[in-house]
Amino acid sequence: MMFAPAPFLLKDASVSQVMIQVCVALIPGIAAYASLVGPAILVQLVIATFAALLAEAVMLKVRGKPLVLFLTDGSAIVTAWLIALTFPPLAPWWLVATGTVFAIVVAKHLYGGLGQNPFNPAMVAFAVCIVAFPALMSQWPSVGLKLGLIDQMNIILGWTPRVDALSGATPLDAMKTALKLGDSSFDISTLLANQDIYGNFAGRGWEWVAAGYLLGGLWLWQRKLITWHVPVAFIGSMATISGALWLYNPAQFASPLFHLLSGGAMLGAFFIATDPVSGCTTPRGKLIFGAGAGLLAYIIRVFGGYPDGVAFAVLLMNLSAPVIDLLSQPPIFGMKDKA
Amino acid sequence: MLMNLFKFKGGVKPPSNKLQSNHLPIAQAPLPARLVVPLHQSIGGTPRPIVAAGDHVLKGQMIGEADGWISAAVHAPTSGTVIEVAMHVRPHPSGLDSLCVVIEPDGKDEWIARTPIDHKAAAPADVFHHLQQCGIVGLGGAGFPAHGKLTPSKGVAMDELIINGAECEPFITCDDLLMRERADEVVRGIAVFRDLLQPKKVLIGIEDNKPEAIAAMQVAVDAQKEPFSVVAVPTLYPAGGAKQLIRVLTGKEVPGSMRSTADMGVQVFNVGTAYSAWRAIAHGEPLISRILTITGNVHAPRNYEVLIGTPMDELLALAQPHPDTDGIVMGGPMMGFLVPDVHAPVVKTTNCLIAHDDRLFPPKAPEMPCIRCGACARACPHELQPFELYWFSRAKNFGKTQEYNIFDCIECGCCSYVCPSRIPLVQYFRFAKSEIWAREREKNAADQAKARFEFKQLREEREKAEKAEKLAKAAAAQAAKKAAEAAAAAASPASEGEAPASAVAEAAPAPVAVDAEKAAKMATIQAAMERAKAQREAAQPKNTDALKAAQQKEIDEIEARRQAAHLSEPPPVAPASEKTE
Numbered sequence: 054m055m056f057a058p059a060p061f062l063l064k065d066a067s068v069s070q071v072m073i074q075v076c077v078a079l080i081p082g083i084a085a086y087a088s089l090v091g092p093a094i095l096v097q098l099v100i101a102t103f104a105a106l107l108a109e110a111v112m113l114k115v116r117g118k119p120l121v122l123f124l125t126d127g128s129a130i131v132t133a134w135l136i137a138l139t140f141p142p143l144a145p146w147w148l149v150a151t152g153t154v155f156a157i158v159v160a161k162h163l164y165g166g167l168g169q170n171p172f173n174p175a176m177v178a179f180a181v182c183i184v185a186f187p188a189l190m191s192q193w194p195s196v197g198l199k200l201g202l203i204d205q206m207n208i209i210l211g212w213t214p215r216v217d218a219l220s221g222a223t224p225l226d227a228m229k230t231a232l233k234l235g236d237s238s239f240d241i242s243t244l245l246a247n248q249d250i251y252g253n254f255a256g257r258g259w260e261w262v263a264a265g266y267l268l269g270g271l272w273l274w275q276r277k278l279i280t281w282h283v284p285v286a287f288i289g290s291m292a293t294i295s296g297a298l299w300l301y302n303p304a305q306f307a308s309p310l311f312h313l314l315s316g317g318a319m320l321g322a323f324f325i326a327t328d329p330v331s332g333c334t335t336p337r338g339k340l341i342f343g344a345g346a347g348l349l350a351y352i353i354r355v356f357g358g359y360p361d362g363v364a365f366a367v368l369l370m371n372l373s374a375p376v377i378d379l380l381s382q383p384p385i386f387g388m389k390d391k392a
Numbered sequence: 393m394l395m396n397l398f399k400f401k402g403g404v405k406p407p408s409n410k411l412q413s414n415h416l417p418i419a420q421a422p423l424p425a426r427l428v429v430p431l432h433q434s435i436g437g438t439p440r441p442i443v444a445a446g447d448h449v450l451k452g453q454m455i456g457e458a459d460g461w462i463s464a465a466v467h468a469p470t471s472g473t474v475i476e477v478a479m480h481v482r483p484h485p486s487g488l489d490s491l492c493v494v495i496e497p498d499g500k501d502e503w504i505a506r507t508p509i510d511h512k513a514a515a516p517a518d519v520f521h522h523l524q525q526c527g528i529v530g531l532g533g534a535g536f537p538a539h540g541k542l543t544p545s546k547g548v549a550m551d552e553l554i555i556n557g558a559e560c561e562p563f564i565t566c567d568d569l570l571m572r573e574r575a576d577e578v579v580r581g582i583a584v585f586r587d588l589l590q591p592k593k594v595l596i597g598i599e600d601n602k603p604e605a606i607a608a609m610q611v612a613v614d615a616q617k618e619p620f621s622v623v624a625v626p627t628l629y630p631a632g633g634a635k636q637l638i639r640v641l642t643g644k645e646v647p648g649s650m651r652s653t654a655d656m657g658v659q660v661f662n663v664g665t666a667y668s669a670w671r672a673i674a675h676g677e678p679l680i681s682r683i684l685t686i687t688g689n690v691h692a693p694r695n696y697e698v699l700i701g702t703p704m705d706e707l708l709a710l711a712q713p714h715p716d717t718d719g720i721v722m723g724g725p726m727m728g729f730l731v732p733d734v735h736a737p738v739v740k741t742t743n744c745l746i747a748h749d750d751r752l753f754p755p756k757a758p759e760m761p762c763i764r765c766g767a768c769a770r771a772c773p774h775e776l777q778p779f780e781l782y783w784f785s786r787a788k789n790f791g792k793t794q795e796y797n798i799f800d801c802i803e804c805g806c807c808s809y810v811c812p813s814r815i816p817l818v819q820y821f822r823f824a825k826s827e828i829w830a831r832e833r834e835k836n837a838a839d840q841a842k843a844r845f846e847f848k849q850l851r852e853e854r855e856k857a858e859k860a861e862k863l864a865k866a867a868a869a870q871a872a873k874k875a876a877e878a879a880a881a882a883a884s885p886a887s888e889g890e891a892p893a894s895a896v897a898e899a900a901p902a903p904v905a906v907d908a909e910k911a912a913k914m915a916t917i918q919a920a921m922e923r924a925k926a927q928r929e930a931a932q933p934k935n936t937d938a939l940k941a942a943q944q945k946e947i948d949e950i951e952a953r954r955q956a957a958h959l960s961e962p963p964p965v966a967p968a969s970e971k972t973e
Contacts, residue, residue: 058819060805061725061746061753062406062562066767066812068760122758168761168813280766329764334779385797386400386635386774387647 068167071278072127078273079134079324082265089258090142090194093205097137097149100209104150105133108157116162128167132156135175135325139317139364140182141193146209148189152178172371173331179364191360193223224259225316226360228307263319270323279327282336286343287322288313291351298355312351317363321350325363331371337381338374346370395623398643400636402773403628404806406562406726408601413685413693414565418573420697421684421710427469427495427701428737429455430482434529435536436462441493447474450504452678455493458524464537465527469680469699472497483704483722483739487732495701506676511584516542519588519673526672527679527740532556532632532662533723535741538669541652541659542588551657552642553591555582555666557598557605558625558632561724564744566683567663569695571598571605574667575612581666583618584673589659593621595641596663599631600624629726630804634660636773648774648800664743679740686711688721688746698738704745705734711747719748726805760813768807768817774800778807778817785824790831793824801825863919864912871911 086094109129113120136153160177164170183190194200200208207213273279291312298306312318317325326332326346333342346366353362432438439456443449449468456466472495479489509522520539528538544550555578559567571578586594596613598606603624610622625631625640635646638658646653653659664682671677680700684707687693691712698707704720721728722742730748738745746752768778776797784792798821807817 057730058816059727059729060809061721062809064810066810067757068763068812071765071812126760166761168763329766334764334766383775385776385800387645
């Protein structure tokens with residue numbers, strides 16, 4: 054007698070479908086990024102994907118899990134892509150590979166594999182690498198440095214020496230460095246007007262990358278793969294604190310728009326803080342999680358020592374997620390007036 | 393009918409698959425060669441068989457009588473001969489056998505005398521009895537005896553009577569066809585329920601994918617000038633769940649922990665129940681047949697009126713199943729189950745048979761780990777957190793599953809339906825629930841044993857105390873009597889006996905009171921010894937009655953020898969005292 058429990062009808066859904074859609078949603082942002090920094094980012098995506106699948110395969114083998122089933126679930130690729138998109142595009146290949154392998158081996162599989170990791174693996178990789186290799190993790194190509202695929206690959210693979218001209222800073226970092234010089238005559242409006250790394254609102258070209266992530270994120274929301282709670286809370290809290298400080302002193306604090314379109318804000322709001330495995334799951338919990346991540350990201354990027362704060366903010370909120378979930382259980386059907 | 397509808401959270405929209413079976417009118421299934429009628433077909437007790445092998449039964453004759461209030465009679469679906477009353481497989485996922493009456497039809501289909509009842513003239517209790525005797529149970533799925541739901545809760549006004557024609561499960565169309573073809577009798581049945589419950593409003597909820605049924609019901613309601621509202625509700629599984637339909641039509645949310653929806657002034661009946669109740673009231677017809685959808689991997693899906701007890705495989709043959717059919721699903725594809733034996737009979741709650749094959753219901757992809765995506769929580773109509781329940785069930789952390797309200801789960805299958813990791817969530821929840829039930833049963837049994845033991849101890853102590861008290865009283869009385877005698881003796885020589893008598897009387901009770909306990913114990917032992925002695929004495933003559941002189945002499949000699957050898961010591965006293973009381 055065969056045994057098959059109800060329901061017999063199942064929606065056409067799978068983990069790989071979820072992951073593939075997340076990858077698809079990243080494409081507009083990747084396209085804008087590639088047009089900003091050149092094909093290097095695509096090279097990094099390939100390196101990260103390759104490293105992730107290799108590490109995943111080895112770990113699955115070690116853990117005695119079905120290889121094909123889990124290799125094709127796409128979760129490793131999502132992690133790989135998020136790493137490639139958060140690391141400097143001209144970082145040496147081994148840096149991206151190390152980060153990715155660390156994410157898959159330690160942050161994912163040593164914690165129990167798919168669905169079990171308490172921390173977002175990509176953000177663990179970012180945090181580990183920025184602590185271990187702070188210089189390399191802060192070398193961003195200067196805007197206007199137009200190199201072809203071959204030149205960029207040579208730099209990534211270490212066949213060309215990493216010249217100083219390659220190592221610029223992100224718009225966020227540049228602003229922080231400039232403000233920290235302590236020149237009182239110096240303010241943000243002149244900075245935005247005079248430095249050519251800035252565009253209309255934030256970093257030149259970076260605005261478009263952020264817009265690309267926003268577009269992909271909205272598509273994920275429309276596909277019901279994410280809910281509105283985390284992005285809205287993330288963006289809302291970052292806009293609120295940056296807006297308040299900006300109103301208080303516009304010369305020293307950048308506008309909310311600058312912050313939302315800089316660094317990992319949009320990627321974090323729609324793709325990283327929304328990671329269901331390491332994030333909150335209840336509607337109220339998601340609001341708290343998103344708001345906390347947005348707030349911490351702002352504080353770390355403005356007052357902390359790192360160029361951006363999204364990774365640490367998300368990791369800190371990952372830590373709190375189980376407790377937030379526990380305390381934010383929604384009332385169930387029929388029990389709303391009792392709660 | 394325009395009215396303000398409410399929404400319930402969650403729900404899914406599986407492909408309805410209803411068009412295959414709803415385009416043909418209801419057909420009459422042929423008389424099978426053998427009917428196997430299970431006695432237990434409803435929630436509640438198991439009816440007692442009142443026929444035996446060899447009996448001739450008429451169509452509609454009672455073969456199992458209700459064994460309590462929540463129980464409903466069972467009847468012979470046709471005339472014929474009872475072959476046996478024996479254990480046969482029942483249509484249940486367990487595949488266990490249950491007591492069934494097996495009838496060989498004689499082909500005459502000869503009715504027993506039927507007695508209708510005028511429900512308006514009769515007392516409600518008589519109407520309930522009539523419905524129970526006619527075996528009317530809920531035909532929507534659970535099979536709760538209908539009469540048990542026809543009394544309002546104490547102190548709660550009955551606001552709404554809801555008639556469930558939603559039929560939200562895919563594939564099933566038996567209620568749809570019933571409403572299309574027999575709307576008039578359904579509405580009359582609803583009127584009976586209305587007369588008994590006296591609700592303020594009657595709402596008939598039908599999913600909006602059944603326009604013909606909605607129209608037919610509206611026509612019937614208008615024709616009978618009843619103030620019932622026929623309401624088209626949005627098609628969203630599980631809108632036909634009682635609590636979901638109540639929510640949609642009234643906005644009320646009946647908590648899962650509330651046993652009866654009547655406690656919130658609302659009661660729900662399935663359209664099929666209303667129909668069969670009307671047949672019972674107006675025609676005296678017991679529930680011996682029902683409408684059943686036969687669909688799935690078959691050539692000719694259709695609805696049939698079938699006799700209860702007809703083997704499922706015979707019915708499936710009517711619809712000409714395709715050769716690759718590998719099983720029968722009873723019920724819908726969301727909550728139904730593969731019957732463990734295709735020969736299992738149709739029962740009162742069988743609303744649909746689906747021929748199963750891998751093309752229609754592809755084998756499930758391998759189960760992946762939960763990624764906490766929350767799709768299940770968004771789909772849950774009871775707003776539970778299925779993935780949390782899943783973690784706790786898996787970890788056998790049953791206390792936590794209860795904290796997360798596992799018993800509010802109605803097992804509708806929405807969570808399993810949407811899960812991208814293909815986790816059979818409902819299975820985990822059934823497992824957790826049955827484990828909790830089993831543990832509770834064990835705990836109850838242990839508690840009962842403990843209570844029994846403690847009560848026994850308590851009783852023994854109380855008896856001991858009572859005995860001691862009695863003996864103490866006796867001892868005191870004895871002492872008082874002795875004291876009084878002594879006083880009298882002392883007083884008799886003296887002319888004025890007041891003072892010494894009172895002195896003795898004062899002196900005597902004091903030691904008695906102090907030594908009461910000791911005296912009681914002593915008295916107990918004494919009494920027991922005396923009793924034992926008396927018994928021995930009473931018993932001994934029996935054994936030595938009517939002895940001949942020679943025998944007596946022999947015995948005396950033996951006794952003497954024994955005495956010499958110290959063998960005839962008296963038996964120990966203490967155990968005897970325990971036993972004699």
